[in-house]
Amino acid sequence: MLSNIAKPFVRLTERYLPDPFVLVLLLTLLVFAAAMLFQQQAPLTVLRYWGDGFWGLLSFAMQMMLVLVTGFLLATTPLVQRALDGLAAKVQSAGTAIVWVTLVALVASWLNWGFGLVVGAFFAKALARRVAVDYRLLVASAYSGFVIWHGGLAGSVPLTIATEGHFSETLIGVIPTSQTIFSGFNLTLTLLLVLLIPMLNRLMLPNKDEAVLVDPTKLAEPLQAAPVPERPAEQLEHSRWLGWLFGGLGLGYLWLYFSDGGGLNLNSVNLLFLFAAILLHQSPRNLLTSLQQAISGSAGILLQFPFYAGMMAVMVQSGMAACLSQWFVGFASSETLPFWSFLSAGLVNIFVPSGGGQWAVQAPVMLPAALELGADIERVAMAVAWGDAWTNLIQPFWALPVLAIAGLKAKDIMGFCLLQLLLTGLVIAAVLTWY
Secondary structure (H helix, E strand, O other), rough: HHHOOOOOOOOHHHOOOOOOHHHHHHHHHHHHHHHHHOOOOHHHHHHHHHHHHHHOOHHHHHHHHHHHOOOHHHOHHHHHHHHHHHHOOOOOOOHHHHHHHHHHHHHHHHHHHHHHHHHHHHHHHHHHHHOOOOOOHHHHHHHHHHHHHHHHHHHHOHHHHHHOOOOOOHHOOOOOOOOOOOOOHHHEEEHHHHHHHHHHHHHHHOOOOOOOOOHHHHOOOOOOOOOOOOOOHHHHHHHHHHHHHOOOOOOHHHHHHOOOOOOOOHHHHHHHHHHHHHHHHHOOOHHHHHHHHHHOOOHHHHHHHHHHHHHHHHHOOOOHHHHHHHHHHOOOOOOHHHHHHHHHEEEEEEOOOOOHHHHHHHHHHHHHHHHHHHOHHHHHOOOOOHHHHHHHHHHHHHHHHHHHOOOOHHHHHHHHHHHHHHHHHHHHHHHHOOO
16 A cells, blocks of 8 residues: 555656756756846846855855764764664564664654764664564664754754854844754654654554565675784874874863853764764774765765855845745734744755755745744744755655665655655644644
């Protein structure tokens, strides 16, 4: 039944959904056309807006890249890998495997979205080597944990507006994470999803005769002999004291930073994961080997964010963002704006598969509307964040790292993801509207 539900969507995405970079090019053309048609802007004026704003998010793009890279680096440390293998060894049944992989992915994604994607995929493989369980659902369950990332410690929106100098500071100032990530409504929503998603995934477990199993031998990680350093330069690259020293120095600085009253923001979270990874990888060579794998997953951020910055500049300078804000003001109220922000963010995320990029596009629209209506700025911002995270369940872009590690295709998990989308959408909308 699940595969029948998924087939139409899978056919559409496989046939018509291009690479995210192609999408950002098409969206740029759409913004250009809208600025000229609806805002009566001259073509050369729009081009000037776009070019002048093209590099406006460079520091933000670097921060977003580091969230993914540092999370991946930490997930591939020997300590984390041993912990996953040890936990997998204690799981004896298919149902328990589904619940555990979901919980681990949820917790890991709340800590850091890059960490959660990689940990969930590796844990699914570790479980499949030991337990006879439907591999499609196992991997889908690992990916389902990603839905809470934007309400967690590495959420792009809450950390961005908590960082001094962010691009919306003149509108809303700096908002601490105590009012977003650690607010009552966000913690309640996170807890509800942590309880409900494992239950849903467990209920979707197919019968034994319908389960799609995988040969455990195909999931075995290849053993690689540790290289023996010969030259002095190689000995430095493999020295553990360098990793311990600089990992300790970085974590020591963070201890001073938080002791002095510093809060969570993009920079402090990235520092925490980076220096924890340096410490646990021990040697520079181990860290750099993991970095080669991590950096490929962040290449899309590097290329796409200048185009998001250009689009944001056109929308703001042409007056289009102000018009869209007035459109929301026309039918929304201070109480319903978070709900409409959530739905619009879920739709935009299909075309802008990046939390940071999406905030760059939607902040100029939703924040002025919230200010004019007197809506709760923190709730509106988190509604955009949750809308972005929600439709990631059917957005192939962020599933790619998980699928690459697991050795599956998007169509293998999409049926399960569609049902996860329906449940989580109802829960998120209800909490944002009525809590």
